[in-house]
Amino acid sequence: MVRIVEADAEIYPLEKKEDICTHIERCGRTCYKSENMITNETAVPFINGILKSGHESVIEHANVIFTMPNIPENRRILTMRDIRGLNISVERDSLTGEDAIVVSGNMRAFRDLARKYDIQDFLLLIGNPLFFIKQDASRAFDGIKLESVQTSRFSELHNYITIHSVCDLGAYKDITRHRLASFSIESTRYCNYAKGKFGSELTMIEPCNIEKGTEMYAEWLKCMNMIEESYMKMAALGGKGDQLRMLLPHSVKADMIMSANITEWKHIFSLRCHQAAHPSVRLIMKKMLNAFYRQWPDFFAEQYREFIGQQ
């Protein structure tokens, strides 16, 4: 019998520069469902491995925010907006009352900036040689400061949120269309659910648009169980993950990590909390919006009112 679970979402916080590696490891291990292997020593070798293998999207889940004085020598950063994952603006700093150049983005973007423009300043300030492109680089800008990781006192462009969600394959297929967000998803190729580690069973998300106790629900459940039976039979015949996944339906559960800045999150909510979105996508997106509103009411109050109701 398949296991049935509810869709859910939780915020994965990242508050300190020192936690960048453990945050990345926590996000990246979702792909392999190897979270149980995390110890105090595993983050660096894990990240080394993914960087060497070219699986660099995993480091997109950690974002860093910098400021520098808005002086002519520094303004050439404004021409480097072609680096994906990098956000640059000139904003009034509420601490100093002066305009500052604010540069933020994920670890991958800062590595791409270093590769394309030989701008190493940001990586040097983050200070972890694991991410360096060059060791002995010279500085390109004056007065850069590392302000914070993930969230900041600046605009929504420079505030990032990572979530872990448990949703169905159909929902994540829709959600991963959002190109300005970063994703890591449980791999149906690497995870062989016939193995004891997965309880030798398939896990499905409770369908929110098929009412429990109805004939239609019974038909859905019968089909899910038949799929599981065939999956286990094919596995017993020597089927590999690549072959077994050909059977998986839209209802199958997947763990998904997703990171984006608040500008993109708001765009996604405007499309995916809307009536026109699929009910399973709407359900998971409203859970996220609710969680975000509790933590950042100023940024999300309007959408909370529109899609969820009165505070």
Ligand SMILES: Cc1cc2nc3c(=O)[nH]c(=O)nc-3n(C[C@H](O)[C@H](O)[C@H](O)COP(=O)(O)OP(=O)(O)OC[C@H]3O[C@@H](n4cnc5c(N)ncnc54)[C@H](O)[C@@H]3O)c2cc1C
């Ligand atoms: C109700 C609904 C029904 C849908 N039905 C279908 C369907 O039948 N088939 C289908 O294939 N898809 C479908 N989609 C997916 C949809 O077409 C988009 O791919 C998805 O919603 C991503 O949103 P987005 O393109 O607005 O922006 P994102 O990818 O979230 O990007 C954010 C913004 O960045 C800008 N941007 C990003 N990349 C580019 C780019 N390459 N060029 C120019 N501007 C860019 C745009 O301004 C965009 O609004 C549907 C979506 C919804 C909400």
